[in-house]
Amino acid sequence: xxxxxxxxxxxxxxxxxxxxxxxxxxxxxxxxxxxxxxxxxxxxxxxxxxxxxxxxxxxxxxxxxxxxxxxxxxxxxxxxxxxxxxxxxxxxxxxxxxxxxxxxxxxxxxxxxxxxxxxxxxxxxxxxxxxxxxxxxxxxxxxxxxxxxxxxxxxxxxxxxxxxxxxxxxxxxxxxxxxxxxxxxxxxxxxxxxxxxxxxxxxxxxxxxxxxxxxxxxxxxxxxxxxxxxxxxxxxxxxxxxxxxxxxxxxxxxxxxxxxxxxxxxxxxxxxxxxxxxxxxxxxxxxxxxxxxxxxxxxxxxxxxxxxxxxxxxxxxxxxxxxxxxxxxxxxxxxxxxxxxxxxxxxx
Amino acid sequence: xxxxxxxxxxxxxxxxxxxxxxxxxxxxxxxxxxxxxxxxxxxxxxxxxxxxxxxxxxxxxxxxxxxxxxxxxxxxxxxxxxxxxxxxxxxxxxxxxxxxxxxxxxx
Numbered sequence: 124x125x126x127x128x129x130x131x132x133x134x135x136x137x138x139x140x141x142x143x144x145x146x147x148x149x150x151x152x153x154x155x156x157x158x159x160x161x162x163x164x165x166x167x168x169x170x171x172x173x174x175x176x177x178x179x180x181x182x183x184x185x186x187x188x189x190x191x192x193x194x195x196x197x198x199x200x201x202x203x204x205x206x207x208x209x210x211x212x213x214x215x216x217x218x219x220x221x222x223x224x225x226x227x228x229x230x231x232x233x234x235x236x237x238x239x240x241x242x243x244x245x246x247x248x249x250x251x252x253x254x255x256x257x258x259x260x261x262x263x264x265x266x267x268x269x270x271x272x273x274x275x276x277x278x279x280x281x282x283x284x285x286x287x288x289x290x291x292x293x294x295x296x297x298x299x300x301x302x303x304x305x306x307x308x309x310x311x312x313x314x315x316x317x318x319x320x321x322x323x324x325x326x327x328x329x330x331x332x333x334x335x336x337x338x339x340x341x342x343x344x345x346x347x348x349x350x351x352x353x354x355x356x357x358x359x360x361x362x363x364x365x366x367x368x369x370x371x372x373x374x375x376x377x378x379x380x381x382x383x384x385x386x387x388x389x390x391x392x393x394x395x396x397x398x399x400x401x402x403x404x405x406x407x408x409x410x411x412x413x414x415x416x417x418x419x420x421x422x423x424x425x426x427x428x429x430x431x432x433x434x435x436x437x438x439x440x441x442x443x444x445x446x447x448x449x450x451x452x453x454x455x456x457x458x459x460x461x462x463x464x465x466x467x468x469x470x471x
Numbered sequence: 472x473x474x475x476x477x478x479x480x481x482x483x484x485x486x487x488x489x490x491x492x493x494x495x496x497x498x499x500x501x502x503x504x505x506x507x508x509x510x511x512x513x514x515x516x517x518x519x520x521x522x523x524x525x526x527x528x529x530x531x532x533x534x535x536x537x538x539x540x541x542x543x544x545x546x547x548x549x550x551x552x553x554x555x556x557x558x559x560x561x562x563x564x565x566x567x568x569x570x571x572x573x574x575x576x577x578x
Contacts, residue, residue: 149514157510157536158490168536187510194514201521336473337518 132163142192146203150196161183174306187256199337208457213333218329218346219386219412221278221290222381224271225350230358231268260300274348279346281398283334290331294324315423319375322419373439374432376423379416380439383409387446403453405426410454413447475515480507480543480551487528490516490547507568516541517537524550 135325140152163178165170180188197213198206270293278286301320304310334341361372373381387409395407417440424436472480475497479520480500493516494507507515519525524547528540543551566572 147517151517153537154539155509155513156489157533157538158512161491161508161538162494162532162537164534184508184510187508187514191510191514213533237488386521 130175132175132178133368137161139180139185139188142188143202144192144195144206144273165410175467186341193332194337197333197335197338201337205458208321208404208407210333210338212411212454212457213330214338214341215405215408216411216415217327217330218275219408220406220415221271221275222346222349222353223382224327226358228269228271229350230362231265232272233358241301246430263296266422267293267300275350276347278311278331278334279343281341281343282444283331283338287328287331287334290328294320294328297324312423312426314425315376315427318422319367322423323379324414327427328413329401338368371435373435374422374423375437376416377439380420383412383416384439384443384446387443387450389415390453391446391449394450395403401453403408403450403455404456405452406450407457409450410447414441417443472550475511475530475575476519477551477554477558478556479507479512479519480514481497481527481545483540483541483543484551487540487542489540491538493541495569519547525549 133156136156137152138153140148141150159180163174165174195202196206197210199210202210270289274286274289274293277289294405297320299317305313305316310316357378358362364372383445390405396401420436420440420443424433427433478500479493479498481500482493488496488521490509490512494509494512497505497507509563519543520527526544527539528536528542532540563572564565
């Protein structure tokens with residue numbers, strides 16, 4: 124129905140509604156269009172003709188549709204299987220990225236405590252009460268880095284909103300520190316540093332939109348256990364190797380590639396066990412993480428002119444892509460077409 | 472229950488309404504504090520339908536468009552009554568703690 128006085132206005136609104144998944148539009152579009160037009164049209168043909176030409180969905184209206192689309196595509200309970208799988212995969216990928224942040228923060232905490240005990244050094248080079256602005260800022264950066272532990276734990280325990288607020292704050296502090304360092308000429312690898320912020324900080328903060336009201340509760344305990352265990356398994360050997368000296372250790376992009384590749388290989392038997400369609404949510408999450416890690420690895424190479432690092436990175440990327448390919452078919456199965464959603468209830 | 476869902480259910484408590492009717496009623500009930508955009512309204516409506524708290528009532532043609540009316544279900548009425556009681560009890564506690572209940576009784 125695009126004719127009559129409402130034609131242009133209706134067309135503009137329907138264009139916005141194309142952001143919504145097809146199954147949802149099928150059920151609700153006509154209703155939404157009618158309600159939207161009711162908010163504008165007056166019943167006076169002359170006024171309506173003018174309104175139809177001049178008016179359109181405002182920013183707040185578009186934002187409400189975008190928000191609805193986000194909730195539907197990253198589906199919770201009651202959405203078609205494909206969107207539910209995407210929602211679950213994004214939620215798990217976000218938790219995995221936050222787990223990495225939390226492990227890194229734990230590492231800083233351990234190293235700081237260790238250095239204080241062994242060398243009698245102060246953890247922070249200035250007293251938080253000391254008062255120099257640089258010192259205060261350093262303290263803020265320490266607190267922001269440790270905050271990722273709290274963010275991860277808060278999210279794993281199902282407190283979505285506080286976790287999002289804390290993550291947004293920590294991410295903004297990271298951004299300010301990065302901009303400040305760049306302006307002062309202290310960033311040696313700008314591409315790598317920006318890639319780290321966008322892919323490891325900003326991306327999970329934005330993707331935390333998947334933790335909406337309809338999202339099923341997170342299984343908190345396994346994620347919480349993963350923090351100390353993951354730290355021991357990942358950072359324990361790295362600390363030992365570093366202490367032994369003269370041993371190659373991956374940089375952070377390399378570590379991301381290796382961890383995701385290993386996770387894909389661990390997942391592989393389950394992915395190939397031929398379970399029912401739509402079961403591969405973990406595989407889909409790993410594909411998302413692999414894409415994130417690969418992008419980080421590639422961008423970080425732009426400003427590193429080290430032939431050895433380049434060769435190692437190529438190997439890391441090859442292993443990552445190969446491992447991701449193993450779980451890719453299972454990830455595709457997670458999006459297998461679902462049975463048709465129940466028809467819109469009819470007036471009765 | 473979210474604030475928006477509470478207002479939408481309250482808007483339907485007196486009888487069936489269509490989408491735009493709900494927006495207007497929520498605006499009035501909340502004294503202009505809750506102005507539902509259409510995307511937000513249908514985000515609430517689809518949840519309430521899925522939860523069985525409201526259901527379509529009828530469709531009526533208006534200026535060449537079909538308006539679908541929604542009504543409360545029995546479960547919706549119960550959920551609304553329960554929520555209203557909870558909110559009223561909370562409000563009573565707040566008023567008591569602020570010392571407003573005694574002042575009102577005295578005044």
